[in-house]
Amino acid sequence: MKPVLRKGKLTTWKDDKGFGFIRSSDGTQDVFLHITVLKETNHRPQVGDVICYQLRVDKDGRIHACNAFIEGVVSKPMQITSSSAIEKETFQLKAKSSLMFEVLLLSLLPSLGAMHFALTTFNPIPLILYPVMSFLTFALYADDKSRAKQGCWRVPEKTLHLCEFMGGWLGGFIAQRRLRHKSSKVSYQVVFWVIVAVHIIFWLDWLFFGKRLVGLFLGIVSRG
Structure with a gap:
């Protein structure tokens, strides 16, 4: 009943x-x-x-x-998780996982190279430079995006590329994915990936090819 x-x-x-x-x-x-x-x-x-x-x-x-x-009092609305919200949360989780994998993949060779460099030359500068410059580059990306939204003077692309070349390219990569900034401009992306390739080739040569490119680079610097 x-x-x-x-x-x-x-x-x-x-x-x-x-x-x-x-x-x-x-x-x-x-x-x-x-x-x-x-x-x-x-x-x-x-x-x-x-x-x-x-x-x-x-x-x-x-x-x-x-x-x-x-009587006469409206109940609190129940929080209902829609299928679209679940799909959005799943997509965000997959995007974060994908970003972590990409960062790990890109940083693996430079990290190993920097550690090997520090152990063989007793020079820890690359190990320090990469995280410091990556943090600085990420901050510059964030500042540049904020300036763009406010219509203020932008951070010059040359400055961003210089920071990337000095070891901050990984921070730039994370900023492009997380902040969605500078990721769709083709001319910028070309220069960015050339910088990434230079770093990877440098450490690839250091670890596996007898440091020929490293020696050539140091020779050019010393003559200059």
Whole structure:
């Protein structure tokens, strides 16, 4: 048998303890009401509120209100996760995973090269330079995007490319993916990937090809 929905007025309410009593509409009984049986509302119960409720008898034979709500008060909307929201969250998770994989792949050879360089030459500069310049380059990307939105003077592309060449290209790559900045301009991307290729080829030569390109580079620098 379906429980009957009843109605009554809240005659007693102890807000600090979270309970009170409802006087039934026919005035024949007082029904105990606990805050936990009220459906979610933006309104705290007050004496005089009209309460709609169903009756429940506990194991000791005492009558309680259940499935109650305050008449005329709108319940809080339930947070429903739509399929589109789930798909969006899944897409964002996949994008983050893809970015992490790409960063790991791109940084693997330079990281190994920089560590090998530090161990063989006792010079830790590359190990320090890469994270510092990457942080600086990411910050410059973020600043440039903010300036673009505000219509202010932009950070020169030459400055960004110089920071990338000095070891900040990984920070630039992350900024392009995360901030969606400078990622669609073809001319910029060409220069950026040339810089990335130079770094990778440099460390590839250092680790596997007898440092021929490194020696050539140092020879040109010393003659200059």
